[in-house]
Amino acid sequence: MTTVALDVTGTGWVTTFQDLGRRGTERRGVPTGGAADQHSATVANLLAGNPRDATLVESLGGELALVPDADILLAVTGAPARVTVGGAPASGWSPVVVPAGQEIRVRPDMGRGTRVYLAVNGTLATRTLLGSAAPDARMGFGQTVTAGSRVLLDTEFRGFGRQSFEPPLFRLPVPVARFDDDPWVVDVVAAHGVRAIPGIRDVIEGATYVVTPRSDHVGLRLDGPVRHPDDDTEIVSHGVPVGSLQIPHADELIVLGRYRSLTAGYPIVGVASRASLPLLGQAGPGRRLRFRWIDRETSLRRVARREAEVDRLGRAVAGAFGALGFTPFASPLPGH
Template sequence: MADTLNVLRAGMATVQDLGRFGRSRYGLPVNGALDQHSARVANVLCGNDEGAPLLEITALDFSCTPSTDVLVAVTGAPADLTVDGVVRPQWEPLSVRSGETIRISGIRSGIRVYLAVLGSFNTPYLQGSCAPDTILGFGHSLRDGDELGLQRHCPPVDHPEYRIPLFRLRAPVPRFPMTLLPSPWTIDVTDGPDLAEFGDTADRLFGSEFTVSPQSNHIGLRMAGDVPRRVATGEVLSRGVPVGAVEVPAGDELLVLHRGRGVTAGYPVLAVVTATGLSALGQVGPGQTVRFRHRTVAEAVAAHRSQRSAVQALQNRVRTVFDALRIPSSPARTVPVSP
């Protein structure tokens, strides 16, 4: 009988990867994990290719039990993580024995947590990705009682006497806002192609906070606040728009496009969220506030390269530790950079 990960409480969880790259020319959104950085790190900590399928758990509690010994990693927003009732750390590999219950609860600060398993899962693919696409009706949203096929097991990795953790791999953990004294998320953006059409009102984007609407989803986040106003009077033609486009429709909300966005739109684009800003934006939930911070293209590229370098350095540390402990890992391959 095949080894499985048995879902006890699904909450709002899906099987994700980094997305469907190179298909925008055919009108397909890229989709994929909304917090790309946390998803990459979870897989790297398990010795997987960073684009391997993993679980994206949104807002609600989740629990599961493996039918075999496995190695897992949990990243993303701060949460209460336990294995058979014992508190365990996020952002480190964890050895879980067959039949033990992994429970993730109390997700806070952000809204998304990522669970990766050494060897990943058996899951359907469409156009080179397992990422859900609501328009095509494709994807795997988990339900209580689901069983996910596991591709590999891993004998327990711990000290036989002292039961101390063997992993301290210093994963690059992003900064999350404090929960006791709520603070806004800071999201970095560069200038958009229609910046000049907003005149002096463009500065409103950086001078106030914006609150995320409950109507937000993986396609885009609606935000209320002191919205900049377009002063140009010409018509905006429909054209291709990037993930992260900060659009200004008529009305009192901004629309910030995310990974499920359609590839064309007809609203003016005031700014574009940077690659690192997009991962942070993937953790922002309804009712939370956002402040936008202006960055030059050079600064945005440097920040992205720094984050990717940190993940690559972690990948090297993981490979060294796994080789020493004879833990199997997946061969590395080149993964497209998020658009």
């Protein structure tokens, strides 16, 4: 095991350590948290030879840049981005070797997504809270990565005898996320609260919604048509899934994110399919969204298909790296 120093020379607007979030903490009132785009975070870790839930870096907007003092293996995923190593173009959604002293720079195309993920083979030295590196500002656990800082990494990577994967050394079956449509289409399964607002399904499916600047890590606030219950009966607050569509008293639609808590007494009319959650994690102000109602069985099939793609990638990476004499970490079964 070697300890490598990563000098951070540039960050996005908000750059943090992340993972897939906490397990079993919501019963204690602590949100799961974790990467907004769980698919991109998972794939980045697998491409870097890490367990899928390893700590990595999530960067929102701006340009992320760092310089290692030894050769490292990494992968960049998430929003479409311009990636360079030592000034030369490199591929996103692919393993990349960054030689010692060379700077890797990542600039996302903010018109097509908001967050990029950078996973480095090995273990990043970070603090944890309740078993996770995911930040939680409300609990004073920021986990911010700043320009000028130095991040330490423990890794067993010694190189492949080749300094770059350009052109790619392997043809890996990478399930690359697509962010080209406009508006983005989000699949939704109806929730019990849909019965309290007659006609709300037609209203939502027939409209285009726009993400407003008031959105944050708790939820996306969407400008667009809504319909409210016929009476002001307060709903008992209760826990809700990530991706819940909530209708508050204001004329807006809220899609709750990974840092949501309770319903606050507002009706939940639907829940975004898990297969659509990565899109919501990449949606920034001005992004246009449309919702499409699907049944639970269809949602489960799409999730299973995506998970099968990720599992196939993990096996392919292990085989490809093993052929070069490098054994990546085992990828645990999904726990989220």
